[in-house]
Amino acid sequence: MSNREKRGKVWLAVSGLVKSADGKWLVVKKRYGGLKGQWSLPAGFVETGETADEAVIREVKEETGITCAVKGLIGLRTGVIEEEISDNLILFLLEPQDIGQLKHQENELFEAKFIAPEVLLHEKNASILLRYLIEQNHVSSLPGIDGLNPGDQFGYTAYKLFF
Template identity: 55%
Template sequence: MRTERGKVWLGVAGIVINSEGKWLVVKKTYSGLKGIWSLPAGFVQFGETADEAVVREVKEETGIDCEVTGLIGLRTGVIRQDISDNMAIFYCQPIDCNQTIKIQEKEISEVKWLTVEELVNGGEASVMLQEMASHDLFKHQLNKREDINPGDVFEYSTYKLFFNKGI
């Protein structure tokens, strides 16, 4: 899979928050995130937008259907001075708060809804997740527009814009 991605990676992660204010988190079965709480996440596939990818990844890993309502931020870094590793972090809401969690057992060992306090103080969350849970991210989120056409000359089949409406 790494060779298919080349040296510029685009991943997505979803901060899914239910009506009780709890965050949907997963424990991976592999990588540096194995056994610690992190966000449902994965890579954008050919032919999909980043926001479509996060909805797919949340569903695949947790069984929860969600919708994207905004963009929280971008995590970006370079691995071993060689690979550009980028992740768009979206704010999502579950479509139905009564959905049952269904774990993708190949990649995920556990899925839970946890409070911000549990994420920040529990000692089992990733550094990125702890940092995000420690701040009021949502008053600074970028909002989504899907009704914009940048011009037919560009031949977009899908075009979405995330921007700050002003705070």
């Protein structure tokens, strides 16, 4: 079964902008897919039983070895592939907890490293989303709100807002 078949017609992915204390951004160079050979932010799909913010922490850890905390929600990238697949990516701002542990997931990535955004902007292999974020010159985010319960009748085991 291909990844497309496994994901169905509606995809929900997450990506994390991880900034180091000195302002560098954590980027990865993928071995596969539409971003093969390009610098992009760590990303992956939300799995069954996890919230989007949990998924981004897991994906960044799996791809780069870096443990992070979510600082907020940056935004949403949404599109339709071949007039059929709804492709959605939620972008989070993350704060690294242990930069000393950087290592890349070799089966999925050529490389992972922290690079200054002004250097990335001039990289010919930087993704369009990465370039757009850098050109904005300021990335704002909405903080997460936890501990709310919309009512037991819904059966939520996790419920978070980003406003």
